[in-house]
Amino acid sequence: MNFKMAKNEILQIFSRTGLQDLAKLIDWMKNTDDLEDFLVDNKRTVLKSIAEDLRPYLPLEAMIPSETMAIQKTQQNSEPTVHVDAFLYDEETVDSLCEEGKMSRNYCLNCGSRRTSLLEFISHSFSIPELLFLFHHVLPDLTGKLVVDVGSRLGAVLYGGYLYSAAAQLVGVEISEEFVKLQTMILEKYGFSDRIQVIHADICSQSALVQKADVLIMNNVFEYFLKPKEQVRAWQFISQHFQKKGALLVTVPSIQEALMSLQESNVVSALGHWLEEVPLDYNAYQQNDADPDSLTQIHLYRLL
Ligand SMILES: C[S@@+](CC[C@H](N)C(=O)[O-])C[C@H]1O[C@@H](n2cnc3c(N)ncnc32)[C@H](O)[C@@H]1O
Structure with missing residues (x-):
């Protein structure tokens, strides 16, 4: 949902709330701690929004074709390793991508069996x-x-x-x-x-x-x-x-x-x-x- 839609929904909720409860609702919004996570770390929200803006410009592994050496080095690691950029993909986003089948945290030990092991993740950005x-x-x-x-x-x-x-x-x-x-x-x-x-x-x-x-x-x-x-x-x-x-x-x-x-x-x-x-x-x-x-x-x- 973008800003305009979210703002309209809030205004609609206000307009549908009875007068007595509206006063309570506004008082709650002004004084509650329930909204702290959203309000205090607005900066984190900006960073997440930047990550969201960048994701469509890169493949899932967030490496560009000219980075041949980095791609080869990742493949040479002793444990099966994939590059997951920790700035672009936080834990929650990785979980949803795994649920959608677009990313995996596991690799198959002998193909076709249910024996799997955890993949190593490396990141070329700070989370x-x-x-x-x-x-x-x-x-x-x-x-x-x-x-x-x-x-x-x-x-x-x-x-x-x-x-x-x-x-x-x-x-x-x-x-x-x-x-x-x-x-x-x-x-x-x-x-x-x-x-x-x-x-x-x-x-x-x-x-x-x-x-x-x-x-x-x-x-x-x-x-x-x-x-x-x-x-x-x-x-x-x-x-x-x-x-x-x-x-x-x-x-x-x-x-x-x-x-x-x-x-x-x-x-x-x-x-x-x-x-x-x-x-x-x-x-x-x-x-x-x-x-x-x-x-x-x-x-x-x-x-x-
Ligand atoms: C692991 S990333 C670090 C990303 C970022 N500093 C962070 O912490 O999120 C290293 C980056 O350094 C760049 N790099 C490597 N050698 C470089 C050099 N000699 N001069 C400038 N950039 C270089 C690579 O292209 C790569 O994008």
């Missing part, structure tokens, strides 16, 4: 609960700060930062043009361009931006999208240009894990001169809609 955790419990007050999302993809971090933080500027850098177009469409539709900018570029061409950033967000940026040699080059670029004392770096997974998989143990041992990890309270997020394992993948570092 809405992860965004809330990030901006309310991981990062401090961002008033006046410049936040850069390295590999902004659908723009989840940028929209989350716009709605859930006071960051002065949020800049997304994305190497895939298709995703830049989708983000630009959302910025225009929701009027976010006063604080969000999206740049179509390889992050390694953005030294001035990286040097200025107060917060750099790196959610599994390189692992699925660049060859190991290119990943090493990109990490070297980040460590050489992101040097502002006290600036914050958010990574998924931990920076040690990302670099160890590249067998860059010499770089890992030099990390202590560049940054220190800031301990996080993973229990701070009290709502039960987040996957606790995915929250513990989020790490925060302060530059020395």
Whole structure:
């Protein structure tokens, strides 16, 4: 139902309610806690609406044909794995798609039998609960700060930062043009361009931006999208240009894990001169809609 239809239905209910009960109804609407979920988290509703707008532009697996490396890597996982974008598809939406037979959480162990096992889901975007955790419990007050999302993809971090933080500027850098177009469409539709900018570029061409950033967000940026040699080059670029004392770096997974998989143990041992990890309270997020394992993948570092 769109806004106009919903508004008309409410007005019709008012017009059909007896005068005495109408007074009670209006009083209830003004004072009840029953509507809190709808009213308090209007921002979550905006994020869900953005996800709804983006879904028709992408296939169900939310990968574009040019992402051959990411598609191959997903297929090479030791457990059968599918990509389900957690920003586009929250748990409720996945459940309804499974009921409709459009998505499955299971795979068949030997075809034709009823023996099934759970598929692994991976996501290339933060979910809405992860965004809330990030901006309310991981990062401090961002008033006046410049936040850069390295590999902004659908723009989840940028929209989350716009709605859930006071960051002065949020800049997304994305190497895939298709995703830049989708983000630009959302910025225009929701009027976010006063604080969000999206740049179509390889992050390694953005030294001035990286040097200025107060917060750099790196959610599994390189692992699925660049060859190991290119990943090493990109990490070297980040460590050489992101040097502002006290600036914050958010990574998924931990920076040690990302670099160890590249067998860059010499770089890992030099990390202590560049940054220190800031301990996080993973229990701070009290709502039960987040996957606790995915929250513990989020790490925060302060530059020395
Ligand atoms: C896992 S997604 C992260 C999405 C988003 N930051 C979020 O947290 O929801 C990583 C994105 O980084 C992009 N990417 C990979 N290497 C890049 C590079 N060198 N420069 C800019 N973007 C890059 C990929 O195209 C992909 O869309």
